[in-house]
Amino acid sequence: MTGSLGAFGRHVGRAVIQVVPVLFGISLLVFLIVHVIPGDPAVIAAGLESSPEVIERIRSELGLDLPLPQQFWRFLSHALQGDLGDSIRTGRPVAQEIAERFPYTLRIALGGIVLATLLGLVVGVTAAVYHNRIWDNLIMVLTLVAVSTPSYWLALMLMLVFSLGLGLVPSIGVGTPLHYVLPIVTLGTQSAGLIARMTRSTMLEVLRQDYVRTARAKGLVERSVIYKHALRNTLIPIVSLIGLRFGGLLAGTVLVESVFAVPGMGRMIVEAVLNRDFPMIQGAVLVVATVFVLTNLMVDLVYGIIDPRLRAT
């Protein structure tokens, strides 16, 4: 028992150690954004029309007169304490802006991933069970369409049919839970397609295994063979894909929030880029990438729990 706990501990340790350089690299790239753009970062931070005195004051306030490695250290230590600087446009702390907007994005992204997982599993299993028959072929075509459709256009089409046409759900804004339906469906569709395809192919592999034949030979009903024996063993690659897709969904909110006028992080990033509000861009990109990396770390850890083989090594 202690042995397997020790192995699990080593698995956790290894996963955490791999994440640290990635997080460091992300911070470095995000830090460098303001230093590779053409122009003086102090002028950009102060605003283009500021007087030289103001610019110089901002320069020393933000530490822009320090050597670059020192500036990066400052950026990193501030970020670790939750200080991401102030927005150029609103003058408010970036961390505060993000804290206000992140919940909207999180709601849509979580809704999207839950929808994508449920739909993807059901559709993928169905396709595998009806392998090479009409249902399978139809599902394969539909999932490929789902993966190829631009999300912002799907958003518009859903809006056209379900809001403007049928009047079932509101088209834009976030006033009621109903407002979240279309953004979540839009965001979840592409991932549902990917998860369905992955579920189908791993399921087909598993269904050929001996223990599935054994289960059938024992006379178990097909439903129990599929859901109790086969599906459980397809979960590992699928869990990994879900982790990866969560990042895709977070980034995907950039497009979806713009269409549905959701005041989340996604729209915040676009507005910040259009306004050249660099502290906002840096803060938002850093937060999304960090959340993504930490999600995958968590998936890695969940692996250790659901796959006993990883504990043994």
Next chain:
Amino acid sequence: MLKRFLANRAAAGGALVIVAFVSIALIGPSLAPHDPLAQDLPSNYESSSWAHPLGTDHLGRDTLSRMIYGARVSLTISLTSVTLGLSIGMVLGLVAAYSRGVVDTLIMRGVDILLAFPDILLAIAIIAVLGAGIGNTIIAVVVYSVPIFARIVRGAALAVIELDFVSAGRALGASHARLIVRHILPNCLSPIVVQATIMLGTAILIASGLSFLGLGVQPPDPEWGAMLSKGRELLRTTPVAAVAPGVAITLVVLSFSIVGDGLRDALDPKLKE
């Protein structure tokens, strides 16, 4: 191999769509009924008619003509960015796989870091630095695709490097460059070709997403994603103009995926279940 590919009806259909897309991009100017940039404000937001089969946009420009010219913009972005991204990614992946050790670790950590900016976020960060426009959109898609290609090429090369004919080549005194170019690369082309084909579609998806947000191709240049940026107004006034560009993007991206899958099956029949 071609026979196997064409026997796959879906792949053949996808190839047909791509041929049509490329033809429209090439001969677009002689197909378009109107000048894609010609504004005609009094007749803006018109629905479909004989003169404007897909209606007109907010400036009275002909949607069909803009779609035809848009094919050229999308094809340019997609071909250029995938060619560049593939070249850089391939060099990085081959060097990483061949040299192992510190160089490999450095390259792959770099790849991990770039892949930590999910999907379109990396492209947006590049645009934040460089500014919008067609050229910068291409650069953004290149940066997006390099880590993906590098990882695939490295994986494919690692599987080949251990094989006997590489050791034989090395034993015969072949140089590093010769080993990589003549022995390793030709034997890991299939996954690269498949990924590049699919990426041609993904590039269009990313670029059109940027343009939709106003961060990619800038007005007045016609681009399918940019044509949808006034989406909500179009829905109320000229739904057909909101439907058409999306159908075009989906069809082209879908076709590249299907052709990529078809190539995978044709190049490596063992993989097919």
